[in-house]
Every structure is written in C-alpha cells, then in structure tokens.
Amino acid sequence: MVKRPLSSRDLELLSAYLDRQLPSQEQRRLEERLKLNPALQNALDELRRTRVMLRSLPKVRAPRNFTLTPAMIPARRQQPYFGLSLNWAAVSVLATFFLVFFFAGDFLGVFSPKGTMQTAQRPNEALVLETAMSQIEQQSKATEVTQEPGFNLPLPPENARGMGGGGGEGPSEATLQAAPVAQLTPPAAADKFLVIVTPTPTIAVAQPLMGIAAAGTITSTMTAESAPEAEIAMAPATEQADVSAQSQPAESSPTQVLFTPWWVRIIEMALLLVALGAGLFAFTRRTR
Amino acid sequence: MDEISLIQAAQKGELDAFNRLVLAYQDIVYNQALRMLDDEDTAADAAQDAFISAYRHIQDYRGGSFRAWLLRIVTNACYDVLRRKQRRPTTSLEPLDDTGEEIESPHWLADNTNLPEEKAEQQELASAISNCLQGLPDEFRAAVILVDVQGLDYSEAAQSLGKPVGTIKSRLARARLRLRDCLHGFWELLPAEFRLAYE
Numbered sequence: 015m016v017k018r019p020l021s022s023r024d025l026e027l028l029s030a031y032l033d034r035q036l037p038s039q040e041q042r043r044l045e046e047r048l049k050l051n052p053a054l055q056n057a058l059d060e061l062r063r064t065r066v067m068l069r070s071l072p073k074v075r076a077p078r079n080f081t082l083t084p085a086m087i088p089a090r091r092q093q094p095y096f097g098l099s100l101n102w103a104a105v106s107v108l109a110t111f112f113l114v115f116f117f118a119g120d121f122l123g124v125f126s127p128k129g130t131m132q133t134a135q136r137p138n139e140a141l142v143l144e145t146a147m148s149q150i151e152q153q154s155k156a157t158e159v160t161q162e163p164g165f166n167l168p169l170p171p172e173n174a175r176g177m178g179g180g181g182g183e184g185p186s187e188a189t190l191q192a193a194p195v196a197q198l199t200p201p202a203a204a205d206k207f208l209v210i211v212t213p214t215p216t217i218a219v220a221q222p223l224m225g226i227a228a229a230g231t232i233t234s235t236m237t238a239e240s241a242p243e244a245e246i247a248m249a250p251a252t253e254q255a256d257v258s259a260q261s262q263p264a265e266s267s268p269t270q271v272l273f274t275p276w277w278v279r280i281i282e283m284a285l286l287l288v289a290l291g292a293g294l295f296a297f298t299r300r301t302r
Numbered sequence: 303m304d305e306i307s308l309i310q311a312a313q314k315g316e317l318d319a320f321n322r323l324v325l326a327y328q329d330i331v332y333n334q335a336l337r338m339l340d341d342e343d344t345a346a347d348a349a350q351d352a353f354i355s356a357y358r359h360i361q362d363y364r365g366g367s368f369r370a371w372l373l374r375i376v377t378n379a380c381y382d383v384l385r386r387k388q389r390r391p392t393t394s395l396e397p398l399d400d401t402g403e404e405i406e407s408p409h410w411l412a413d414n415t416n417l418p419e420e421k422a423e424q425q426e427l428a429s430a431i432s433n434c435l436q437g438l439p440d441e442f443r444a445a446v447i448l449v450d451v452q453g454l455d456y457s458e459a460a461q462s463l464g465k466p467v468g469t470i471k472s473r474l475a476r477a478r479l480r481l482r483d484c485l486h487g488f489w490e491l492l493p494a495e496f497r498l499a500y501e
Contacts (some may be wrong), residue, residue, distance in 0.1 A: 020479070022472075029475035032447070035456055063489055064482040071431055072424075076332040077346055080353050081321040087357060140444035 020057050028058045032065060109289035116282050125278045199215035305368060312360050320357050327369060328353070330452060331376045337447045338380040340436050348383055352376035369459040370454070377444050377462060384440055427488055434484035442477035449474055 020028070030036045031044055048055045119125050303311070305326075311319035331352055335345035352375045363371055435443050441463075448459040448471070449470070459474075460467045 022475075025479055026471055027477045029478055033456065035471070060482050061478050064478050065450055066483060067427065067485055067488065068446065068481065069433060069453075070424075071337070071428055071451050073329065074333055075335055076328040077347070079325065080328045080331070080350050082317060082323050082353060082357055084317065086354055087317070087499065126390055144335075 022055070024054065028054075028061055031058070032062055102292045106289050106291075106293035106296060109285050109292060113282060113285040113289055116278060116285065120274050120278060120282070125275055126273060309360070309363065309368060312357070313363070317357075323368070324353050327372050329489065330369065331372055334373055334376050334447060335380055337432070337451055338377065338440075338443060339383060340432050344383060349376060350380045352379045355379065355419060367458050367461055370458045372452075373448065373452070373462040374464060377448075378443075381440060430485060430488050431481075434481050437484060438477055438480060442473050442480070445470055445473040446477040446481065450478075460489060 027036065027044055031041060036044065065282060116125075164184070303322070304325070308319045308323050312323065320424070328349065332345060332349045334349040335352070336342065339345045339348060352372070356372055356375050359375075435447070438446070444463060445459060446456045448462055454462065456467050456470050460470045463470065465473075
C-alpha cells in the first residue's frame, strides 16, 4: 500500500494532538477530520506507536556520582566590583534612562545657567525663551512705569502672556529701536522697565508693549530717561493691536541661544558608552 | 533544604549545596548525554563537564525550571562533542578480530542467548531506537529525547533548547516522522505492557 505523504502542517497537528498541545478548537476540528479520513487516522496511530516505543527506553542510572571537588573548579577571576554581581542588562537600562533624562534636560534648557544668555549673529531668527518670559512677567508686575511726555507705554493687563503683544489699551506714538541685549536684571527702582522686542522682522509698531513678549525675545532693559531717544521695533501684534507697520530691512541681529555646559555633554557621552557597552555585554553573556 | 534554598546557597559559593543538586539531577543529565551521544564514556564526560559548567555559571540562573536549565547546559555540551567529532573523526579503539574487522562494543551485540526472551527483545528494541536516534540531525534528536524520552513538556523543552515552542513542535513532529520510518517493524518487540497500554 502506497502511503500518501503527510503534509508538514498535518504532521505537526497530529504530533501536537498526541501531546495534548492543541487549542481546544483545533483539537475538535482535527477529531472531525480523523473520523472522516482513515489515512489521517492511520498516520496518527503510527505516530502514537513511535512515541510509545520511545517512551519504553529505560532510564539509565548514572554510572558514578558527578559531584564536584574543589580541585575541579577553576579559580574565579577577581571581580573588580568587590564581589557584587552586576546585572549588565539593568546597568544598560539605567544608563539609557539617565541618558534620556539628560537629553530632555538639554532640550528644555534645564542645564543652561539661568538669567544668562549669549547672543549669536543669526539673521531672521527669533527664539521663545520661557524662563526669560516668566522673569519678564514678574518684573513687569513689580515695575512702575514712568512715562515721559509723548512716550506712552501702557501697563499690560494682569494676565497678559507673551504672544503678539496685544495687551495694550491704546495706541501709542512712541517707537523704540531694538538695542542689543545686555542683561536681564530685576528692576531695582520703580523707574526702570523692561522692553521686549523681537529681532526680526523688525517692524515698528505704534503700540509698544511692555512686559509682554511680542515675539518672545528680550533685548534690553532701559530706563525711562532714555526711552524717548530709543525706538523699539515690535513684532506683529495680535489683531487687537493697532499697528502701523513700517517694515524695515531685515538685518542680521542678535539671536538668543541657550548653551549646554561642557560637563553635560561629557556626561551624555559617558552614559551613551555605558548603555551601549553594558547592553552588548549582557547580550553576549546571554547568548553564550 | 528545598531546591530554591540549595540553589541560593550554591549561588553564594557553597559547594556542598550544589553537590546535593548534582545528586538529584545526575541521572536525568546523564541520560540526556547518553541518548545524544550513544556512548557511555563520552556521555559521562559530557555530564561531568556540564555540572562543572553549571557551577561556574550558577549566578546566571534567574529562576524557572532548574531541570531545564541543567539540561540546556548538558545539551550544549553534547553539541560541542558532536561538532568536535565531525571536525576530527576519531579512530575506534575497539579490538580487531582475525580478519581485521572491529569487534563491536558489547551493548550493541550483547550475547542474549542466556537472557530471558523478553529481556532480549527489550535490549534489541533499545538498540534499534538508539541507532535510529543517531540517524537524526542533532537538533531533532535533542527535541525528541527531551520530550519523548525524558518526559518534558513543550515549554520546558523550549527552555532547555533555548528555542520557541513552535520550533520545538516542528522539530519534534519531523523527528517522530523519521523515527516512525526507521522503527517500522520493531513494534512487535515492544514489551506487552506498553502494547497493551497503547491498544
């Protein structure tokens, strides 16, 4: 009698069925097929016999005891970490976690020294600085404005935020030219105020804003005495602002950038090396 | 002490605790090596090497079936022996008869004339099964020995071989098919109690 070869799929099904390793639904389907297919049933019977024969092999006792003596065991290497066994996979995971933490902090500017900014000559760029914005808000609330004749700088509303600078209550005729950023300092006297400008586009607007980031960059602190002589170029305000725009040619102007301390970079590199090295070591030990 | 305590003590370096584990598992480890290698002396060496390796790497044991962990070590030791044999085939040290032919090892051509018939049949069947097992690829042989000879379930066998359960199922099925063809005709040699249990 010529035996039809079993398909590999049927072979695996029958073998798993013998060991009761089939899911119940598949088992029921196979049992239905076995009732209708004598050849399949015959194949199952033959596999079952084979398994019975294999299970009849006697269990042989060990010819001697395989217990170890100290002489059999090679001396362990000196562990430089004082007997602690390191879970290299955990070391890798931990290093990766700290690396992500440092990258996130780097991105958010957490490691940049607060209150200090450097400028870069980058035309056509403006950066929003959240920490500086919060300082500006605090300072604007604490500051009284001294207004010169013809120089009308209304106070911003209480909860004004630095978007577009539309918080003014009325038009103003004064404009101030953007000045290079010196340093943000809290106002020592009531006559100091903080002016916010954006580098570009440099648009003179009729409604200068104080304490509100027009486009979110800080350029100078000024005293009231110097205000009439300066001009502020304001970024486009919100729709509520009465802006008389006067485009000025875009010049390369200082842009605020955050810098990452060198020690943060070194830590990031070291963490990257530790994460990769420990992970690779854990992987090679695992596959041994 | 229970097994977990013995393992923890062994991980701290207590050799006596590890030796108690050796005594508990040496039969199953030796059987695995014997069925893989089909040679008693080589199997004993492989089992001893496996226990030495297990002690050296006891810190790597992270839970789960300790039996499966040990069987993995001894199976890998057997793979090493088989690979070495393939690279450097050894010359048999069996004595030669007058015609220059090797005198085969006793367990394969044991003189059964004085043994009861049933025992002789058992021996012949065991020899036939061992012979057929040696005809399988190493990976198939390991799978069928673990499940059908040692009695492990699929998940434990998968742990022992470091392979997914699906791979074990596939290798086991194909090994059984080949053994079915090889052992065809030896069914009648099976002891009565096994045949009755089947039928």
